[in-house]
Amino acid sequence: MLVGLMGIGGGGPTDTDRLKKEIRKAEADKKYSPLHKDVCTIQTETTCDLRDLWLNYNESHLLHRILDHADHYQAHLPPRHGEGKVKLLEIGIQSGGSTRAWRQWFGDRLMYVGIDVEPGCKRSESLAEDLHVEIGSQLDEKFLLSVCSKYGPFDVIIDDGAHRPEMIIKSLATLFPGNECMYEKGLYVIEDMQTMVMPKYAKAPRDMYDIVGEAFWSMHWHWAYVTKLTGLSAANYTDGQRKGLMQHPIYKNHVRALHAYDSITFIVRGNSTKPLEIHRGKDGIAYGKGHPMAQRVAGQAGRGELHAHQLAESGR
């Protein structure tokens, strides 16, 4: 596979072995050749530039990363080059390696705010480079909101803090819902979700994965059927009634997309609107017996198992 990807002729196990050996040697020498791009986890036209940047990082502040996250970040972050600042808030700075790496990635485009409970993290502040550090806790709502009013709203928020469910939820509940902390199309990232299976972080995995699952269901509030008896969907109710019925307390109708990978989740903010359902053509087949919509509609013998709204739309 490596041989094919790199367009090197000859094929066969000998070439593959040679290339693997070269990559291993480059890794051992801490010199990552461009060959390394061919083993990145996302096989798209996008190259693995962020992965390469992390691998070649050589500033003094320690960088400690899960390498695959680089490809996911590259897929979902705002473009590296372009107009205007990218405003990024990171919860959890520690040694400051990620601060430096984000600066390398976005260059002058970056406006970075890091927060941490450890006063020593102040060393990563560099006002000349638009890198700011505030000391405080991700559990402190007042502190978080003061950071938002001083620097926000943000394009990207990364929670790489204490990795405890109650802290993740508290920060999310403070930072996600309002426009003062996040732009409408902002990106909220929760890192190191593998901690859900580590008892010193979470009592039970679902304390952490539920909050991600709830982002998924929050996208669907406008699909809800209010009553099975009438068969009326939420579309028959006013917005106020629907919101009261189904909106999630944190996400409301502000989740546009959710991308979940091993140990990292990306929540794309933005108004969720109900996708348009369409029917074309008239020659339908009714739902089969096992389907919940397989109900007879009075007076529609022969096609009675078509649901009422389908009949209306198809003009039958």
Ligand SMILES: C[S@@+](CC[C@H](N)C(=O)[O-])C[C@H]1O[C@@H](n2cnc3c(N)ncnc32)[C@H](O)[C@@H]1O
């Ligand atoms: C995983 S490290 C951050 C690593 C850093 N983002 C990086 O990639 O190099 C977690 C950091 O969260 C900080 N932290 C722990 N509890 C916190 C809290 N309640 N509020 C803010 N930061 C906290 C710790 O002090 C620690 O520096």
